[in-house]
Every structure is written in C-alpha cells, then in structure tokens.
Amino acid sequence: MSVRVFRQYLAAFFFLVAALSAMARDLPDIAGLAERQGLAVVNISSTQAVKAARSGVPNMDEDDPMFDFFRRFIPRHPSVPRGEPDNRSLGSGFIVSSDGYVLTNAHVVDGADEIIVKLTDKREFRARVMGADPRTDVALLKIDAAGLPRVVLGDPNKLRVGDWVVAIGSPFGFENSVTAGIVSAKGRSLPQENFVPFIQTDVAINPGNSGGPLFNMKGEVVGINSQIYSRTGGFMGLSFAIPIDVAMDVQNQLRASGRVQRGRIGVAIQEVSRELADSFKLSKPVGALVSSVEKGSPADKAGFEQGDIVLAFDGRPVSVSSDLPRIVGATRPGHKVAVQVWRRGVAKDLSVVVAELPDDKQKKVVSRAPRPEPAAANKLGITVVEPNAEQRKDGRFGNGGVVVDTLRSASARASEIQSGDGILALVSKGVRTDIRSVDQFNRVVAGLESGQSVTLLVARGDFQTFVPVRTLER
DSSP, X not given: OOHHHHHHHHHHHHHHHHHHHHHHHHSOOHHHHHHHHGGGEEEEEEEEOGGGGSOSOTTOOTTSTTTTTEEOSOOOOTTSOTTOSOEEEEEEXXXXXXXXXXXXXXXXXXXXXXXXXXXTTSOEEEEEEXXXXXXXXXXXXXXXXXXXXXXXXXXXXXXXXXXXXXEEEOGGGOTTEEEEEEEEEEEEEETTEEEEEEEEEOOOOOTTXXXXXXXXXXXXXXXXXXXXXXSSSSOOSOEEEEEHHHHHHHHHHHHHHSSOOOEEOOEEEEEOOHHHHHHTTOSSSOSEEEEEXXXXXXXXXXXXXXXXXXXXXXXXXXXXXXXXXXXXXXXXXXXXXXEEEEETTEEEEEEEEOEEOOOOOOOOOOOOOOOOOXXXXXXXXXXXXXXXXXXXXXXXXXXXXXEEEEEOSHHHHHSSOOTTOEEEEEXXXXXXXXXXXXXXXXXXXXXXXXXXXXXXXXEETTEEEEEEEEOOOO
C-alpha cells in the first residue's frame, strides 16, 4: 500500500470517528429524562366486574371493520373464565398535582370496582374516580397522599414531526419501562374519535402503557398514550397519544364538576373531496360539507343549509371536516360564534349560539320497502325508480326524490352509492337541482357533459350525504 493510499484510509477513518462522535452528541439524553420524570409515573391495576372483561375497544362494535385494527391497551386474561367476579387489568398513569391527582385513560378504569395506584417507591393507594370522559378517553383519579412528585406539562402544539419523544409506563406489568421514538404525524383523526387530534408516534407501546405519559426532550408531558394500530394487539410501529392540552381541559372540567360539557350545533358533515369541491365551485378541497341540518337545532336557527361548506368557525379555519367537531366541541355551550360558509359559489357569514352535546342516542334501524320497476340507465349508469308509499311515509324523501335500483357503470359502482339509496338532489357547477321524479332526474342527467363530475345528495337510512360521481365518457 502506497503512502498516499494509506493517508486516504487514515483520513476516512478519522472522518468516520468524528461523524460518530457528533451523532452521539446529538442523541437525546433519555437516561436523564427517565431518571427525573419516572418518579411521577404510576402503575394502575383495577379489580372489576366481569363486564369489564370484554374487549378493550370502547365506543366500537365488535362487528366494526376497524375493530381488529384499533385495540386499546387493557390486556385480557383468557385464564379467567367468563362469569368470575373479578378481573385484574393493568395500565399506567401520571401524577399531575402533588396532592394526589392522577391522569390516565378512561378505558383503564372503566367498570372498575377497586382501583390501586402503585408509586415507584412501592407504596400503594386506593384511588377514587373523580370523573371519566369516554369521548376523549381521559379519566381523573384521586389518591389520599401529599408531597408527591408530579410531571411538568408541555405544549403539544410546539411538537414537530420528527421530534424525539419518550414514553414511560407498565407494558405487560413491567413497571417504569422506557421506550423512545419520534413524532410521526400530528392531528390524526381515527375512526369514531371526533374530539381528539391524536399525536402519532413510532414509540413502542404495548398493553399496560395505556394512560401513561408521552414526554418531549425537555421532560415535559405532551400527551397521554392511548391507542395503537395493530392486527395482533401488539406493537406494530403506530401509536397514538391524546395531546395534553386536550386532556387538561377535560381534567379541569372533571375536577370542577365531574363531567365534561361540549358544544354542538346540530349538523351532519362529510369530507370535501376534489370532486365535491369542483361540484360546489370551491377552488380547493377544504372545509366541512354539511350533509344535513337537524330541525330546530342551533344550526337550523342560524340559517345553515344543506350543501353549505363550513370554512371557519369562531375565527378558526376548518381545513378538513374532522376539524369542525373538535372546534365546536371545545366551544362552551351558550356562546355565540361567527361562522363562515361557502354557499352557491360565494362565502357567507353566519352566527350561531352553541348548544350542549347530549349523550349518544341509539341508532334507529330502518327497513327498506320493495322497489317498483326501474327506468333505463342514464348517463351516470344508474337506474332509478319512484319511491313507493311506505318510503314516502317514512319522511326520507320529502316531496320528491328517486330510489337507486341498480348501478350499471364502473363509475357508479366505484362511488359510494348503493342500491336502495334515495337521490334527493344533484349539484353541478355549483348549482343544486332538487329531484322530484324519475323523468326529471333522467332529463337533468341527460343534459350533463360527457365525463363531467357531479355530486348527488343521497339519503340512506336516517342520514343524508353528498356523493361525487362522473358521467359516462362517450
């Protein structure tokens, strides 16, 4: 080996050593964080009636297609036969005040007859549930103790995608286990979770971590670990945490009154796709499309109309439809707020007095009546029929509307339209046409351009929704 080549190898070696040293200096001090903040993290076990031995997925039916993907962290114990009086479940929590207030997930303590909070110094306390909010999955506990170590709260809004974060909890009962990762995304919406803009991370989370804190690198709590995305129930790289500002707002209300008040205005909404935006002459797909307005609701009294697109609520922009329930829910009942909507191609200002969101109501089951003979397929590839007497009587169709019989084009079949749906209106280039009969519907469709994207107002059961569909190409 020549001297020149040797010098090149030596230079490369020293460059590699320097790079590794720089990387080591840039790595976060997880050990120091865990040592300082781990004292305020607690282990939670609960003895509960057998009803709590059901799946740990609250607010989701076992028949729901997302049931097998989103699993909560309460471990189930197959060794405990159904019908036994008690079931031990493990979770995590953290102390938010030195006089014994502890935050955890609502599903950790759901149905519990007795809750035990265990500190890092091995002391155990019976805890009282001061309140629990299933909609955000936050619960507030109280133990009779003083002078306890407590966490420092941070601002989750300052988190950036790619920032390091650390979780401390009791996965599978292994107390004060520390895992680390990065923020993968912010403001995630999950199925049937309308009030929480979740923080997504790749921090290893497993059963028992539920209710534990998520820390930033300053040692501040920025979230409560709540859910994982998993086909097996174990960690697969996708974890979700409740932002701590959302949790603390819930905590403040639970501490004050034992319950949480949320606002409502009485509209059903859906996401605005590119096709829907084009139909409503909106320059880009933003906002929340109002698919129906509840009669007598605050929105009805404020002049909201079906087909409005909510662009801003109380001065806050609505970028995606999931923003609106969070903003409205965080608004205290009784407040009058300004709302900007997009209606018939122009922006319009409204004001609405927010009401209180009641408990969930049971869904009605509506059977479909037999359909009359269909007409021929039109430019949308849809055959429709007139509603029969029973369908008219149930009130879904008002004074008009037609019923979808079959879908005879690839575009129609690829849409969200289903046989038996009612079509109440058609929106084309920002203009809405209410549908009164089969003949009128087919005449309107016949006047559409080839390959044009339009939107249909569809009635299904007790709900109405806007569905984009494209006319057939010539």
